[in-house]
Amino acid sequence: MKKYELTSETKVFLGKTLYRIKALVQFGNVNAGDLGGWIEKEENLSQSGNARVSGNAEVYGNAEVSGNARVSGNAEVCKIGTVFWIGAIGSRNGTTTFFRCKDGKIYVSCGCFLGDLEEFSDKVKQTHGDNEHGRVYMLAIEMAKARIVEEKNEVH
Known part of the structure; x- marks a missing residue:
């Protein structure tokens, strides 16, 4: 079961298109319909567990938020090299x-x-x-x- 979806609301950051996410079901302290943070692709945020991205947080590249991890505020997560x-x-x-x-x-x-x-x-x-x-x-x-x-x- 999917717990969130990508919305049509986008922004470009460092040349990447990020999508606002929206909760489809209630999990943790997130209610169905709540808007979350920004991700580049579905692989950036696990559909299982209580992992979430909220506020103006941005997750992109090969980074993945999973388990009970929470990225919020103005955080930026990118799997980078050196x-x-x-x-x-x-x-x-x-x-x-x-x-x-x-x-x-x-x-x-x-x-x-x-x-x-x-x-x-x-x-x-x-x-x-x-x-x-x-x-x-x-x-x-x-x-x-x-x-x-x-x-x-x-x-x-």
């Missing part, structure tokens, strides 16, 4: 995360920025130019390129 993380960087001494997704591109999460490596590089140049923060971010980009090598047979 991750490169660097801290104490930028004007806020924050963290920046570089990762390769299934589409083969390297993406960057830095503060409120989320985009691919080229977009990040452009944003750094626009925001910081050639100041100390700009130079350090550009070095981090080069480090990420060196550390996140393309996986030969499968990019997660």
Whole structure:
């Protein structure tokens, strides 16, 4: 028995079409008809157990939510390849995360920025130019390129 279905409500995130889900039956504290979060395909969320995706949470790629797992709020779940993380960087001494997704591109999460490596590089140049923060971010980009090598047979 199916516990949820994909609705026709969609959004595009990192080049992927995600579908809002809707509960078909009552399970856990979810009622039939409740709208849930966003998934790319049915394989991202198990039809059995109490697993659920709610709020603005997004699940895509090869990630799967199953058992009694719950993804909620603004969470994002993507099975990805190599991750490169660097801290104490930028004007806020924050963290920046570089990762390769299934589409083969390297993406960057830095503060409120989320985009691919080229977009990040452009944003750094626009925001910081050639100041100390700009130079350090550009070095981090080069480090990420060196550390996140393309996986030969499968990019997660």
